[in-house]
Amino acid sequence: MRVLVLGGDGFCGWPTSLYLSDRGHDVTILDNLSRRKIDVDLEVESLTPIVSVSDRIKAWREVSGREIGFVNVDLANEYDRLAALLRELRPDAIVHFAEQRAAPYSMRSAKTKRYTVDNNVRATHNLLTAIVDTGVEAAVVHLGTMGVYGYGWSGSAPIPEGYLTVKVPTPDGDLEREILHPANPGSVYHMTKTLDQLLFAFYAKNDGLRITDLHQGIVWGTQTPQTARDERLINRFDYDGDYGTVLNRFLMQSAIGHPLTVHGTGGQTRAFIHIKDTVRCIEIAIENPPQTGDKPLVLNQMTETHRVLDLAKLVSDITGAEIAYLPNPRREAEENDLAVRNDQFLALGLEPTTLSEGLLGEVTDIAGRYAHRADVRKIVARSVWRAGMETAPDLLTELPAREG
Ligand code: NAD
Ligand code: USQ
Numbered sequence: 001m002r003v004l005v006l007g008g009d010g011f012c013g014w015p016t017s018l019y020l021s022d023r024g025h026d027v028t029i030l031d032n033l034s035r036r037k038i039d040v041d042l043e044v045e046s047l048t049p050i051v052s053v054s055d056r057i058k059a060w061r062e063v064s065g066r067e068i069g070f071v072n073v074d075l076a077n078e079y080d081r082l083a084a085l086l087r088e089l090r091p092d093a094i095v096h097f098a099e100q101r102a103a104p105y106s107m108r109s110a111k112t113k114r115y116t117v118d119n120n121v122r123a124t125h126n127l128l129t130a131i132v133d134t135g136v137e138a139a140v141v142h143l144g145t146m147g148v149y150g151y152g153w154s155g156s157a158p159i160p161e162g163y164l165t166v167k168v169p170t171p172d173g174d175l176e177r178e179i180l181h182p183a184n185p186g187s188v189y190h191m192t193k194t195l196d197q198l199l200f201a202f203y204a205k206n207d208g209l210r211i212t213d214l215h216q217g218i219v220w221g222t223q224t225p226q227t228a229r230d231e232r233l234i235n236r237f238d239y240d241g242d243y244g245t246v247l248n249r250f251l252m253q254s255a256i257g258h259p260l261t262v263h264g265t266g267g268q269t270r271a272f273i274h275i276k277d278t279v280r281c282i283e284i285a286i287e288n289p290p291q292t293g294d295k296p297l298v299l300n301q302m303t304e305t306h307r308v309l310d311l312a313k314l315v316s317d318i319t320g321a322e323i324a325y326l327p328n329p330r331r332e333a334e335e336n337d338l339a340v341r342n343d344q345f346l347a348l349g350l351e352p353t354t355l356s357e358g359l360l361g362e363v364t365d366i367a368g369r370y371a372h373r374a375d376v377r378k379i380v381a382r383s384v385w386r387a388g389m390e391t392a393p394d395l396l397t398e399l400p401a402r403e404g
Pocket of ligand 2: 101103145146148218219244245246249262266268271308381
């Protein structure tokens with residue numbers, strides 16, 4: 001298949017591009033490198049040393065003999081270049097990762113709130129319009145988030161895959177209807193994903209676009225068999241207070257002797273998936289698109305749920321790290337249950353990588369190997385959901401001396 005990967009230089013997009021290329025697909029990456037530029041603004045770098053996108057692609061050519069195309073286009077602001085690319089490439093599938101994806105970054109300031117909405121909503125809408133405008137037959141696979149459902153809306157009932165069957169009382173009896181699961185976003189970033197859902201529903205209905213929306217949980221881990229083939233192919237590893245996600249942060253914190261930064265009580269329960277399973281899910285999704293005329297197909301892309309405190313305890317048991325309970329910079333429920341249906345991916349052949357299999361290897365292989373690159377002043381989360389909310393001071397001011 002000819003596959004266009006939007007946002008293919010990012011944490012999920014790069015390993016997906018390599019995986020699909022390895023599996024024989026003809027891959028082109030579109031990315032405006034905005035994620036790398038945000039790192040420059042935030043004065044932080046990936047814990048792993050990532051090389052330039054052209055060196056990445058050159059390294060892949062050397063180790064695999066395969067070509068990956070690259071175009072630097074801003075999906076949100078360069079509509080004509082996007083349309084020209086679609087006409088030239090005529091992709092069979094388009095995988096859409098190209099959005100600002102950090103909740104804390106989206107809540108940092110008025111500027112980052114506006115950027116996140118402008119970038120994400122325009123990127124998605126430009127893509128959908130361009131497909132209609134150019135008449136290409138591509139099926140779209142979008143990376144959405146479990147966070148569109150919110151946490152606790154339906155108590156302990158398992159979250160369905162996208163849609164909810166409801167009964168509407170009428171004078172003639174109850175009508176049964178299937179509706180999009182109510183949206184309950186917890187940040188400006190998550191809100192953009194709920195807006196994306198409406199765009200998808202409209203373009204599927206009006207223009208017959210074939211769209212799969214993957215409601216993905218928190219991705220953990222770093223490497224896939226492809227990114228591990230050469231150090232120049234290594235995946236990014238975000239650990240800072242804005243972009244680092246909870247489990248990877250705990251792994252990295254334990255590797256450098258930093259206390260594990262639990263927000264509040266740690267009673268928040270979230271859904272997780274390993275990066276190796278993310279790339280496999282994308283392949284499954286592009287191979288199983290909905291039909292023209294179908295509503296968007298929603299798949300919950302997650303394999304396990306865990307409480308934040310349980311994760312901290314697990315990492316602490318393996319590594320001896322201390323646990324720090326910090327003021328929570330977010331407005332979120334202190335405790336929540338979470339049960340999620342993911343039957344569709346399991347039925348389509350996903351074999352989950354579990355935390356118990358992968359965890360220790362991640363600590364020693366990646367977090368430990370690159371611990372010296374960490375800037376400890378970037379670890380504590382500083383973006384608050386409302387002005388005046390408390391954050392913790394830095395817990396360390398320099399890297400502790402390491403043995404050996
Ligand atoms: P990332 O920030 O590492 O990658 C996103 C990529 O998109 C970056 O390379 C960035 O430069 C590019 N991009 C952003 N805006 C663009 C634009 N206007 N034009 C062109 N390129 C643009 O993020 P990620 O972790 O790889 O996440 C990818 C997608 O998966 C996101 O949509 C995110 O919401 C979703 N997701 C991620 C996670 C996770 O834990 N990382 C979990 C659930 C869902
Ligand atoms: N948390 C801590 N300590 C930390 C970091 C986070 O306790 O050091 C807590 C947060 O307060 C939150 C939970 O851990 O309760 C998850 O935070 P996170 O930063 O790991 O994940 P989140 O902000 O939800 O966002 C990430 C990705 C986003 C994706 C989402 C999937 O950045 O792109 O959409 O996971 S989901 O959570 O399922 O919505």
